Amino acid sequence: MENTSQTHLINVTVNGHPERRPVQPRQHLIDFLRDDLGLKGSHVGCEHGVCGACTVRLDGKIVRGCLVLAVQADRKRVDTIEGLTQSGAxxxxxxxxxxxxxxxxxxxxxxxxxxxxxxxxxxxxxxxxxxxxxxxxxxxxxxxxxxxxxxxxxxxxxxxxxxx
Amino acid sequence: MKAPAFDYVKPHSLAEVFPLLQQYGDEARLLAGGQTLLATLNMRLSEPSVLVDLSAITELRGLTLAGAMLRIGAMVTHSEIEASALVAQHAPLLPLAAPHIAHRAIRNLGTLGGSIAYADPAAEWPTCLLALDGVVVAKSATGERRIRADDFFVDLYTTTLLPGEIIVACEFPVASANHWCDFDELARRHGDYAIVGLAGAGQRSENTLAQVRLVFLGLGATPLRALQAEGVVKSQPLTASLINQAVAALKNELSAVGDLTSDAATKMHLAGVLLKRMLMKQMQSKNA
Amino acid sequence: MKTLAPATEQARYIGQSLARPNALRLAEGRGTYVDDIELPRMVHVVYWRSPVAHAHIVKIDASFARMMPGVVAVVDGPQMAKICKPWVATLTHLAGMKSAPQYPLAMDRACWQGEPVVAVVANTRVEAEDALQYLVVEWEALPALIETETALDAGSIVIHPQLGDNLCFTRSLDTGGVDAAFASADAVAEVTFQFGRHTGVTLEPRCQISDYNPSEKRLTVHHSQQAPHMMQDLYSRQFGIPESQIRVICKDVGGSFGIKVHAYPDDFATVALSVLLERPVKFVTDRLESFTSDIHARQHRVTGRIAANKSGEILAFEIDDLTGIGPYSMFPRTSAIEGNQVVNLVGGPYRHQQYRAKLNVVFQNKAPTCQYRGVGHPIACAVTEGLVDAIAQKLAIDPLVIRQQNVIRDDAYPMTATSGIKLEGLSHQQCLDKIAVMMDYPALRAEQAALQKRGIYRGIGIAALIELTNPSAAFYGVGGARISAQDGATIRLEPTGAITVMVGVGEQGQGTEAIFAQIAADAVGVSMELVRVVTGDTDVTPYGGGTWASRGAGIGGEAVLQAGLALQKNIVGVASVILKRDVSEIALVNDAIVEISSGQSLMPLAELGRVAYFRPDSLPAGFNAELMVTRHYAQRDYPFIFTNGVQASLVEVDVDTGFVKLLKHWVVEDCGRVINPMLVDEQMRGAVVQGIGGALFEECLYDDAGLLQNGNMADYLVPMAAEMPDIEVAHVETPTKTSKLGAKGAGEAGTAGAPAAIMNAINDALSPFNTTVYSQPITPQKILRALGKV
CATH class of the missing domain: 1.10.150.120 ([2Fe-2S]-binding domain)
Structure with missing residues (x-):
């Protein structure tokens, strides 16, 4: 009954800024962005990969934020609407x-x-x-x-x- | 919903994977593209104790020509297949089918190996693999095994992959000069799992198809070959009446399992329409 | 086309296609939706919901769940009932309507799959979901009533025994000469229509944060909701908290469509938890639970008949409507309104003299239904227009012609239609003529005939419609529901010359705030850049009903206009004192006080603001500069202000596969004065697409046991971009005389007309095969069955 999963330390570049954060393996990328980094611009619409509201860029390509684990973004680059706005892209x-x-x-x-x-x-x-x-x-x-x-x-x- | 708790490991070589599979057995899930697995975990439909992320294993990547076979690594994504000039040249069926797989954001992460291993009977890649007479290359701690697609898909989400085995690549016979292939499916919305779909492949000579393989998705528990229909059209010049015979043979040999909005009869009818249209298109293109 | 006289002396913004001032914020990801808000000490609730359609709750064992990490509380129905009163959702003007008491959480019996039973509260959402898996609820399945057709049979179970039967509401309407009209008619057509139950699927799920502060005895609720004052009133009454101690805040709302205008059991439960725990509680519906806990709508079986003369004159309509609404009437608007609307609206555009309607609204063990965008209109329109096409075909009269022949004449208003509804002023003739030109109807028919010879089956479907908007108190207030029919606007001049506009009607994406800014700018005489609009906060805005029944522009907009004109008058009064000029000589134009005779600017508004606020000592003794004005507006002249329009659809049916390709859709809409054509056009298109959803894709599919089979985004098919046609929109403007602004509503007509137009187009395409499909959603299988191919 205890949550025994270990925490992983990830290094991820979010909107150009390096982030070093501990994450639970089960945390998906969109919750990491919203809850841990406060990037509320990406939205959670279904959490089963259909609606597209959580679409963000991972290493330059669009992905469903609810179908990627935060831990999978380790050593990768993530761009959200906040970054795409700031960069002018x-x-x-x-x-x-x-x-x-x-x-x-x-x-x-x-x-x-x-x-x-x-x-x-x-x-x-x-x-x-x-x-x-x-x-x-x-x-x-x-x-x-x-x-x-x-x-x-x-x-x-x-x-x-x-x-x- | 949020996924239940699990551990996560990211091995860097196949050699590291096998002991993990040994150690965890059924409790481990291989994480390829994750586009199906993570959705089911978010719905708490299963509770594995560990996810083994395959993304760092270079042996699972790569698109290469190996003699008469095109080898596509298990971790090659749908988008990579869709965009590959090598694939377009040597296995042109695949880029025909790729745009039907969900949507771009899914195709950017979803992988060939993941799709083949999951063996969804409505998915495009298992159907294409079977139509192209492809081979699944599986490895385990004890060695490598090559499994023909004909022997691979055995039941709903069930394959002949053994515990401890992992798909490392799929191999497709390189298209010859007279290679014929076509793909079509009927989905109510673009990108949805289709009600029924058809992948066809073979050799073409004038108006005649040889070594033809016709494989349907969405009909049954696995991608289904229409062997009798193949037999009807094989090596005979295509005519309207031959095509009708092929459709009749199809309806005679296969039966469908209905879904929420299309029953078995509808699916079989639509399968017949797809077959007829694909063959008519071929016939007309030769007569033109 | 004749153009309307401007609504205000200065007409810089009203009527213009302007971009929404609040859109860039959302496009840059800087919205504030409820789930974006985090409060100190906030906890998260998830609900254990009934897994079956009908169950006796035997025992709840929370001991394991309470041991899970992060769990704060586990609360059941009886605990919650101690602080929240039950409700019975009926309206007194729907005579004989009945329903049963409902509680925030099921007490000892759950009546639909998805009914909330137990609340599990934890520090994080993940922990709450983890704990939910360890909650042990022992239940016994009870026999369930699923089919509406058997709900009134003697042998069926009665869901609420104290009510005696499963009939929530019944209504009959009869003009008296229906049988004679049918007996004398040259042609009669009868059709049975089926409408699949569907749901709204707002992209942002229902959500709220309830924050009770025991020191102040004050409740603040951040809500994704359409009617903040209504919720304030309901929380006040159910919890016994004075309404002045309740603040409901609705910032950005991620789509509503009627789904978020109701008071759900879990809304009260979340507030109850906040009161019990004395800390903020966040509830965000998971998508999977939204399919069984959001309201559903539109499950109807309607048998309809139409009678006409050889000449094409329609003589009579008759309908028999059976609709299933779930086990409870929904609070507070009730679940009988949709069926009641069907009775009111069938035959609405036409001049027939005879009409008979019978409605039965029955209980069943499925998710509750209630008002969803269009409320009854899509049913009534599909029934009416399906019958009109059916009789046109029998009489071999062109569908456009029979409509032109039978619609109420544009010069016949005001009048009372056959069903008894009062119509102020409509434009069916103009709209039909206009759409015929837009779509090049004769050419389209010629093309259709030519293609048919080549085995390509295209169909053209037309649907005329009426839509009720700008409701008076006749909708809810007269029936005892405390839902404001009035709305208010407050406008304040800031010292810099900017204005702040506070309105009871909120923004859910329609562009409400943009049109309020346009109206306020023109009414006051300032530039739109100087207008700031504030909505969605019961502490700040005037009291009002909120956004529903297409009332935002017509009711809220009129309040803004009146407040703006009053403020302008006050400002000119202040200027007159400062400048020592008579008010008749000066005006407020383009942010400045000008001399009317010369047009010369006398004083910028900012200077007036400076003097009025910071140097009142320079003004005469006893003079007060009243630079904040509130005006209210309630439409009292008619029960509703009806709008009208016509839609047309061009489809191609693949008769081998049963697939329908939507080639093009046309809309002509008369919503009175159009304040911002670009916003109305895309409102219309969005509503058309929702209508197409019901016509072709969407249905909540239940099995025989009452379990939802497709309660997820992958299996419940909402329309996506690839299958949707381009939709051309045009306007006829017949302003309502009940307001100065002249605006009527525009939000729902698209949904009202699209299913009828699509259905008629499909049946037109199928006409060479002498077959029809009247069961929505029209799936490929239904078409193949109609064609006898499966």
Missing amino acids: AQALQAAFVRRNALQCGFCTPGMLAAALELVETKPSATRTEVREWISGNYCRCTGYQAIVDAICDVLASSPEVAK
């Missing part, structure tokens, strides 16, 4: 989301932005259909998705790679 998307009213309650938005950012970075010539498919792992209950698709398409259209 998400700035164009954020501006487009605001301009297009691509968020309502905002609970899905940090995860949605992280997902959209990977699309913009890896598939700059994505079509509207591809945008819809790409974000279909991120659930939004408020918008009709159209404003989100419009906002991402705006950023894709203004991306220099497409102009080439």
Whole structure:
């Protein structure tokens, strides 16, 4: 009945800052970010890997924060909405989301932005259909998705790679 | 919910893994990409005492051409397979199937080995492995074993992997010049587990398919080969009536297990539609 | 298109598509949702919930759970009942309605899978969940009533024996000549519609932090909720705490849709724990438990008939609605409203003279149902519009034409519709004409016919609708529910010339705060950058009902407008004193006092603020600068202000697979004055997508024992981006004359019309096969069965 699991010390770079923290093996990354580091911008929507609200970047790639253990992030780099905001990486998307009213309650938005950012970075010539498919792992209950698709398409259209 | 408590170890070589499996037996779970395991742990559906993280073991990585086989390490992710030029050239079925696997954030962590070991009958990789007549390479403390996909998937989430064995890679026969393959599935939402899906592979010559393998996902307890349907189309020029015969054979030989919104009859009907469409597409592309 | 006269003399912001001032904060991850809040000494509660549909609780053994690390308390129903009164959720204006007393935690019997029974409180959520596994609850399964169809049978168990039967509410409506109308009609169509039970699935689960301070005897509740004052009142009454000692704070709410407008048993339980433990208690619904503890909605079986003449004139509607609502009527709005709305709304857009309706609302051992976005509208609209298409097909009349022929004429208002609802002013004719142009209806029909020859089966579905918005006290207040029909706004001029606007209606993402800022800026005469809006705090804002029934813009917005105009008048009065000019010569325009005749700026607002606040000594004796104004607004002229609209859907049905591809969706909506078109458009789209969810994907699937089979995000299918169509939205503006602003609600009409439009489009596509599907959600299997393929 006792919780016998040992604590692990992890070194993880979160939003550019090195963190050295003890974690329980069972703690998932999103709880670590929210509870231990106070980074509340990533949200917990389902804790079974479906809704996408906890999407963050692990070593530059989007992952579900509830399907990664904090201990797995040891010696890795994690970027959350707070870091993507501060670095300016998400700035164009954020501006487009605001301009297009691509968020309502905002609970899905940090995860949605992280997902959209990977699309913009890896598939700059994505079509509207591809945008819809790409974000279909991120659930939004408020918008009709159209404003989100419009906002991402705006950023894709203004991306220099497409102009080439 | 939060996962129950467990310990965590991260070995750096296979040699370190085997004693752990020996020591913990059923109480240990191998953590590959974790995209299924961690979801089930968060639901407290199982309570392992230790997770063995395989991510630091270089022997489980890598995409290499080894003679007539394309070898994909167990810890290669779905995204890596999807993006690999080597895979596109030598096992083109895989990039056709990859976009159907959940969503990008899942594909970035989920692994080939994890999917094969979990053996979900609705998953894409077990179906593709079977369609391509692939081989599971398993290792244990006592040595390496190569298991044909035909002999690997035995029941729901059940394989012939033995206690103490771990999948190190899968090998796929390299596509020949006349290789044919196709993949399609019917999912109500993009990225969901499909109601039914079909992977087809074989050799193509004009309008004729040879050594054809037709494997369905989502129908039964394992990915299912339609052997009789394969027999109907094998080495015969594709015609509308041959295709209808193949569909009839399929419905004769396989039976489905229904899910929450599609019963067995619906699944079998849809399996027939997928087969017919895949073969018609092939026939029409040759006639064009 | 004719444009409306502006609502205010200065019309800089109202009517403009402006970005929401509070959106960037959320896009940068700087929102404050309840789960983001951490308080000193806060503990976490999880609930042991009934694992079965109906059970006698024999014994609770918490001894092992209490030994688990971090556990603070384990509390059961009888312990909690000592400090929290039970409730019975009925409304007196729903005659004969009955329900049974309900407690925060089940006392000795659980009546649905998911009913909370025992609370386990620990220092962390993880510890509470760990301890929950060691709680031993001994229970005996009782026979359960699952099917609505057998709920009233003599042989069925009665869930609450003291009520005598399982009938919560019944209602009949009959205009008297229905049988004669059907007997004389040239054509009659009858259809039985099935609607699957579904649920809201807010992305942020229900959650609250209850914080009781025994020194002050004061309760603060941080709540993800739509109606803070309603919760304040309920906590006050159930716990016997004066309402002035209760503060309910709703900061950012991660989606609500009606799911968060109810008072749940676990809400009271969490407050009770905070009172008992004298420290803050956080409760966040786990996603798996939200599927069995959030309200469900929309489980209806409706048999409907329609009668018409050869010419296409609709003569009569008749419906028989059976709906199952779970074991208790939900507190405090009750679970009979949805069915009652169906009775009120069927046939709503049309001119028929005869109508008969029968409604039975029955208890069952499933999760309680209650008001969810659209409340009865999606059912009523699908029934009405399904019947209209059915009769149109019998008469070989085009679906658009039969609607144009039968809708209430735009010049016929105000009028009372056949069901008895009062309609102030609608625009069905304009809306139908507009959508026909938008979608290029003739071309679409031609394309449909051409494609059909090639074996491609497309369908076009149209749905006209009405939606009740801006409710008066007729909704709840007259029935005894203490839910404010009135809302208030307070606006304060700050010394710098900025204004602060405090409103009883809150923000849940609709853009409420943005439109309040637009209205306030125009009403006062200041730039929007100078407006700060504060909502969601019972300590701060005027008393009000909150956000539901599409009342935010129409009721809250009018209060803001009136407060703004009053403040502007006061400011001009102050300026008149400072400048020694008559009030008729000066005005407040663009942040400054100007001379009307020349337009010349006389004094910036900041200067006025400086003088008024810091140099009142320079003003005449006895003069007070009243620079904070409160105005309230309640809509009293009609029970509801109805809106109307029309939707159209273009689908392609794969007749081999039964899969439906949504190609395009059109909406024409008349919500009166549109304050911010961009926000209304995406509101509309979001609501359409929720409607599509019900039409094609979403259903709470129960087995024969009353256990939910798909209570997780993977198996309960909410619409995702890939399958959704582009949705084109246009507006007709018929402002309500009941307010100066003229705004009606817009939040729910999308959900109301989409299921009907989609269903009609699918049946249109299936028409070459002489088959139909009237059971929602319309799954591939249902289509294949209709086609006889499985």
